[in-house]
Amino acid sequence: MSKRRTLAWCAGLFGLFLILFYIQLTHGSIHLTAAQVRATLLGHGSAQDKLVLLQFRLPQVALSLICGLCLSISGALLQVVTENPLADTSIMGINAGASLGAVVFLALSHNFAGLNQTLALPLCAVAGSFCGALLTFLQHRQQNPLQLLLVGVATGTLLNGVILLIELQLNQFDFDKLIIWISGDFWNQDWHYIGVLGLAFVILLPVLLLALHGSDLLALGPDTATGLGLATNRKRKQLLGLAVLLAGLAVAGGGAISFVGLMAPHLARRCVGSRIGHYLPVAALLGVDLILGAAILAENLFAPSQLPVGLVVAVLTLPYFMLLLTRQSALNEL
Amino acid sequence: MRHRTLVTSLLVGLLVVAFILDVCSGPTWFSPLALFHPRSTLQAQTITSIRLPRALAALIVGSALAVSGQLLQTIARNPIADPAILGVNSGANLALILGTILGVPFTMAARFGLALLGALLAFGCVLGLSMTQRGLAPLRLILGGTIFSGFLVSVAYGLSLLTQTTARYRNLLVGGFSGTTYDAVKWLLPIAIIAAAGIFWLKNDLTLLALNDQLSQSLGNRTTRTRFWTALIIVLCAGASVAVAGNIAFVGLGIPQCIALISGQRFKQTVGQVALAGGAFLCLGDTLAKAARPPFELPLGALTAILGGLFLFIFLGRGQGVRYE
Numbered sequence: 220m221s222k223r224r225t226l227a228w229c230a231g232l233f234g235l236f237l238i239l240f241y242i243q244l245t246h247g248s249i250h251l252t253a254a255q256v257r258a259t260l261l262g263h264g265s266a267q268d269k270l271v272l273l274q275f276r277l278p279q280v281a282l283s284l285i286c287g288l289c290l291s292i293s294g295a296l297l298q299v300v301t302e303n304p305l306a307d308t309s310i311m312g313i314n315a316g317a318s319l320g321a322v323v324f325l326a327l328s329h330n331f332a333g334l335n336q337t338l339a340l341p342l343c344a345v346a347g348s349f350c351g352a353l354l355t356f357l358q359h360r361q362q363n364p365l366q367l368l369l370v371g372v373a374t375g376t377l378l379n380g381v382i383l384l385i386e387l388q389l390n391q392f393d394f395d396k397l398i399i400w401i402s403g404d405f406w407n408q409d410w411h412y413i414g415v416l417g418l419a420f421v422i423l424l425p426v427l428l429l430a431l432h433g434s435d436l437l438a439l440g441p442d443t444a445t446g447l448g449l450a451t452n453r454k455r456k457q458l459l460g461l462a463v464l465l466a467g468l469a470v471a472g473g474g475a476i477s478f479v480g481l482m483a484p485h486l487a488r489r490c491v492g493s494r495i496g497h498y499l500p501v502a503a504l505l506g507v508d509l510i511l512g513a514a515i516l517a518e519n520l521f522a523p524s525q526l527p528v529g530l531v532v533a534v535l536t537l538p539y540f541m542l543l544l545t546r547q548s549a550l551n552e553l
Numbered sequence: 554m555r556h557r558t559l560v561t562s563l564l565v566g567l568l569v570v571a572f573i574l575d576v577c578s579g580p581t582w583f584s585p586l587a588l589f590h591p592r593s594t595l596q597a598q599t600i601t602s603i604r605l606p607r608a609l610a611a612l613i614v615g616s617a618l619a620v621s622g623q624l625l626q627t628i629a630r631n632p633i634a635d636p637a638i639l640g641v642n643s644g645a646n647l648a649l650i651l652g653t654i655l656g657v658p659f660t661m662a663a664r665f666g667l668a669l670l671g672a673l674l675a676f677g678c679v680l681g682l683s684m685t686q687r688g689l690a691p692l693r694l695i696l697g698g699t700i701f702s703g704f705l706v707s708v709a710y711g712l713s714l715l716t717q718t719t720a721r722y723r724n725l726l727v728g729g730f731s732g733t734t735y736d737a738v739k740w741l742l743p744i745a746i747i748a749a750a751g752i753f754w755l756k757n758d759l760t761l762l763a764l765n766d767q768l769s770q771s772l773g774n775r776t777t778r779t780r781f782w783t784a785l786i787i788v789l790c791a792g793a794s795v796a797v798a799g800n801i802a803f804v805g806l807g808i809p810q811c812i813a814l815i816s817g818q819r820f821k822q823t824v825g826q827v828a829l830a831g832g833a834f835l836c837l838g839d840t841l842a843k844a845a846r847p848p849f850e851l852p853l854g855a856l857t858a859i860l861g862g863l864f865l866f867i868f869l870g871r872g873q874g875v876r877y878e
Contacts, residue, residue: 305696309703369633370869372699376638377862380802384855387727395719402710477703521715530711537704541682544697 225497228490232504239511244276247518278408282472283511285416286405287479289469291506292427294480295487295499296462299437300455301367304485305543308348308466309477311367312374316351317344317470318401319378322385325397341471348467351378356459403476403529405514416472423464430457435495476529478536479506485543509535560816564829568612571836575608576600578840580847602734610733611839612832613741614794615804617748619831620824621790622805624752627759627820628780629694632813633865635806636791637858639698642802643705644675645795646725650709654716661736664796672792675705680784728799728854730839737797744793751786752824755779760820800854803861804831810868 245251249271251259259268290308297306308314320343328339355367355374386397400406434454436444441451469476487502513531520526577583583596591597618636625634636642648671649664657663679701683693713722752759758779761772794801808831809823816823842851 366869368696370866372638372695373862373865373869375862376802377859377866380855380858380860380862383726383858384852387723387852387855391720391723394723398710398719399714402707524715526711526714530707530714533704533707534711537700537707540700541697541704544682544693544700 221492221494221497225491225501228487228501229504232501232508235508236504236511239508239515240280243280243511243515244272246515247271247276248522275408278410278413279405279514280511281413281417282405282408283514284507285413285420286469286473286476287483287507287510288503289420289465289472290476290479290510291483291502292499293462293465293469294506295484295495295502296458296465297480298484299434299495300458300462302438302440303367305368305481307478307481308469309475310375310481311371312351312355312378313348313463313466314351314470314475314477315375315378315382316354317348317467318475319351319382320344320347321400321474322382322397323347325393326385326389344470345467348470349463352459352463352466354378399527400474402527403474403532404527405473413472416468419468420465423461423468427461427465430454430461431495431499434458438493473510474527474529476510476532478540479509479532482536482539483509557816557822561826561829564826564833568829568833568836571833571840572608572612575611575836575840575843576604578844579604580843582844606735606738607730607733607839608836609738610741610797611730611835613738613745614730614798614801615831615833615835615838616828617741617745617790617831618794618801618804618835619808619827620748620752621787621794623809623820623824623827624759624783624787624790625805626809627762628783630763631695632810633806633868634695634698635802635861636787637800637802637805637861638702639694640675640679640702640705641672641788641791642795642800643702643709644671644673645669645792646800647671647675647705647709647712649725649795650713650718650722653718653721654712661740661796665740665793668796669789669792672788672795675701676784676788676791725799726854727852728801728857729842729850729852730798731850733797741793741797744789748786748790751782755782755786756821756824759783763818763820798853801835801857802854803857803864804835806861807864808834810864 241253244256245253249267251268251271255264255268256272258264259272264272294307297308297311298304300306321340324340324343351374355371382401386394389397433449436447436449437451437454437458439447444451444454466480483506484498484502487498487505491497491501510528510532513535514528516535517526517528517531520531573585573588576588577585579599583600587596588600591600622635625636625639626632645668648667651671652663652667653659657667679694679698682697682701710722713719758775761768762776762779764772791805809827812823812827812830816826838853838856842853842856845851
């Protein structure tokens with residue numbers, strides 16, 4: 220029964236993705252008709268259409284896909300590992316760490332002019348996200364889910380203070396660049412770059428599927444899970460490492476986009492129940508739809524000026540989070 | 554009792570020293586004697602029209618922030634509550650940005666009005682969200698406040714991006730007392746006096762609030778009323794501070810905790826010490842911001858944010874004192 224429901228939801232969300240995909244390709248400051256899109260994709264559109272579609276709009280779709288998948292899966296894994304329905308990359312200090320990495324790179328990049336920005340910036344960001352996660356989880360010795368959340372807030376505050384100190388030393392140009400990065404945007408739409416990210420995700424995917432085996436048992440609590448034959452600590456570490464890697468990928472693609480990892484798994488659990496094999500695909504598709512929708516809004520809402528995607532995502536998802544907090548049931552889950 | 558007098562007099566001494574240091578420091582250091590016998594008219598003018606108002610503002614803002622932090626921790630019954638974390642500051646910031654965009658003249662009066670309004674609205678939202686039938690839920694207050702604060706920051710940034718006022722936005726982020734005039738002090742002083750009077754009026758109720766609600770009520774405390782007026786005082790203090798000095802973290806969080814380590818937790822007996830320590834801390838912070846790398850100034854907002862984060866981190870790491878329910 221639940222399997223059929225999962226399939227139905229997946230189909231529905233995929234349909235929504237196709238609709239959003241179509242809107243994203245046709246709408247923008249230059250409007251394209253369906254016929255033009257088809258002609259261009261088949262290889263005989265005008266030069267302008269080709270440029271708009273292949274260099275601007277398709278990369279955005281691809282990046283939405285990667286970021287949405289990575290963020291929502293990473294959020295879901297974090298929630299499983301910490302047994303905390305409110306865990307998210309932005310709350311655990313991972314986003315702040317990644318931002319710090321990027322800030323440090325931008326601040327120092329004038330000294331090392333030879334560095335390749337397209338490669339070094341995401342690397343710094345990923346390294347930063349690992350540091351942020353490490354700080355949070357090292358500090359969190361007791362297995363108290365709430366304390367983890369508070370430690371995450373503390374890590375975020377600390378790292379954001381350092382970010383502020385560094386970013387105020389930058390010139391206005393770098394400052395603007397940085398702050399867009401921090402709010403989350405598809406800052407690099409180069410196909411090679413997207414290819415590297417996609418490849419990394421494809422490599423991680425089978426590892427993820429292997430690691431998921433038995434992770435449902437974690438929800439029963441450590442004692443029961445161990446009793447049922449699961450190496451609880453090892454499984455936790457595996458999933459956590461994967462979650463941070465995926466978050467790092469997402470950060471490399473779209474900057475510090477927050478709250479997708481919180482909202483998508485949560486909604487998915489509500490739709491298809493709490494077995495990870497069932498809700499993970501739904502959550503992943505939801506995440507993609509959410510980011511793609513936000514990207515469309517960011518581009519068209521206040522045209523001709525554009526907003527960073529992450530900002531729109533935050534404005535879309537935060538009310539949901541606040542709603543979640545105000546409901547007694549959500550807090551009882553803690 | 555004797556312990557308390559000793560600590561208080563030490564803090565008064567510290568405050569005086571910090572204040573004098575703040576007045577003497579700057580791109581060029583003046584000797585403390587110059588305060589009474591300035592060597593030139595230039596020096597006299599610098600002291601009276603630039604450094605004195607600045608130090609006064611730092612002192613008042615420091616006290617106001619520290620006390621508002623203590624008030625918040627008292628009504629939320631949670632030692633990690635801080636106006637900067639709970640959306641009060643970001644509400645005031647958002648209001649200031651909106652005012653800039655709508656073309657409100659950037660006078661002191663307008664700034665205070667906007668900041669207070671923004672702080673009031675934001676804090677009202679956060680408090681409303683964290684209310685349950687059983688009263689204020691401390692955990693909800695912290696989490697909801699953090700998230701709501703992030704939301705407000707996003708909106709403020711989005712607005713300034715759309716209207717191409719990111720340079721202004723950046724100035725708001727810096728925080729600090731450069732360019733403070735007597736105008737600001739003139740506005741700060743009455744607010745500080747009102748807040749002090751309010752705290753004096755509420756001091757017994759607030760001390761009782763540290764007990765649990767039922768006990769406190771049975772001792773004759775109307776807890777809801779106390780919380781309401783206290784929240785207003787917090788908004789007044791925090792909003793005024795943002796209007797003058799921008800986003801300054803740590804003071805509200807760390808100072809009351811440090812004082813609690815020395816003199817215990819009872820509100821009535823520690824609130825004065827918290828105010829003294831807050832003023833002294835911010836005067837010292839301002840001195841550091843001015844004197845560390847002359848002729849540039851370090852951003853005080855960033856300095857205090859790092860301190861605040863570190864403090865929170867250590868505090869939570871020791872794993873004590875955080876009440877979860």
